[in-house]
Amino acid sequence: MAATATSFQALIQPYSNYLSSSSLFPSSTSCIASPSSLLKPKIICSSSSSSSASPLTVVNGNVERSSVVPDRKEIRLGLPSKGRMASETLDLLKDCQLSVRQVNPRQYVAEIPLLSNLEVWFQRQKDIVRKILTGDLDLGIVGLDTVTEFGQGNDDLILVHDALDYGQCHLSIAIPKYGIFENINSLEELARMPQWTKEKPLRVATGFTYLGPKFMEEKGLKHVTFSTADGALEAAPAMGIADCILDLVSSGTTLRENNLKEIDGGVVLQSQAVLVASRKSLIQREGILETTHEILERLEAHLKAAGQFCVTANMRGSSMEEVAERILSQPSLSGLQGPTISPVFCKRDGKVSPDYYAIVICVPKKALYKSVQQLRAIGGSGVLVSPLTYIFDEETPKWRDLLQKLGL
């Protein structure tokens, strides 16, 4: 087993079994057995209202919950209260006709009028994850990085939708471009540097005090120590506080501006916004499965539609089959399940017959112009392009997955 010559060393070693799993959500992992939870003292507080009540254990800000969900009627959904995910989350819900009605921005409770048994609670992202674990929230929309860092492999967290298509970033190690790191370009090379010893370990600055040590341990890096700060981590190497950082990257601008570079094999996690839920809530709380099903169906149908345009065009031809053959001869015109073709009837010389055909296809947004060119090439005219609100599949694949995860 790899040893880390640090203040983490004593903490990591006894828990190496928990750290060695490569799965994000190993079924047997407990959230209390983690290096970061052990960084802070366990606070044991007794309930003052009842002498017989069992003490609450607060671990790394997470209150361990009982196996029974708190007794309340409403289903609670946590949404980011501020920051870069907040407005995009509200926009996504609005696009799914699930607009959130908030009386004023400083009020932390709101509603989605279409979902009558649901309360929305605006919270910091990490608190959404913590509160799902304590049972104070049932569902939440947050970044996968936050779920993974603060969920710490807890089996109660279930990803209902793992790709909401915004908030994309990755958690990555970055090292200086200069000095002893000039020719270092991979995690392997970083690990092999002779500079890191028991007495003088590699110093990593990160806000991810659970995932950081876990990743280094899994990659077999010896002699690593971690320090933490709440932001502007990119300054740490230049300030001499750390040798490298482990932080979120999206455009890469902050790294570049601070003379830092990513390295091969240094990505810990790819992240985007996800819908997460408490397994216990999903199983025990009345009405939650129906509400989750509706949210999930709308999300999936909207996300599928968001990448497509609906294209209609007119086309002359001798029959529907002949028109279909011409359309299907073009690679960008096959639509979702093939083209819809309807005859457009005209009266000529007193006789009603199909004069031309109207075709309807779904086209990926990225391929729109190519599709229009191909339509024209086979005699299409009067091409109309409109956005799509939803594409409902016969069955929601993610719903099937969820039922399977719940053993239902």
Ligand SMILES: Nc1ncnc2c1ncn2[C@@H]1O[C@H](COP(=O)(O)OP(=O)(O)OP(=O)(O)O)[C@@H](O)[C@H]1O
């Ligand atoms: N470039 C990025 N940097 C940081 N987070 C990003 C980036 N791009 C997307 N994200 C997502 O946004 C989340 C962070 O949002 P934000 O910075 O608003 O919150 P925060 O500052 O971490 O929250 P808090 O103030 O509660 O600590 C990340 O967890 C991640 O999922």
Ligand SMILES: O=P(O)(O)OC[C@H]1O[C@H](OP(=O)(O)OP(=O)(O)O)[C@H](O)[C@@H]1O
């Ligand atoms: O790759 P980029 O697009 O440059 O984004 C990455 C930066 O954005 C985040 O910081 P944030 O803006 O949240 O400020 P913070 O450092 O105070 O956390 C993150 O911690 C990085 O510093």
Ligand SMILES: [Mg+2]
């Ligand atoms: Mg930052």
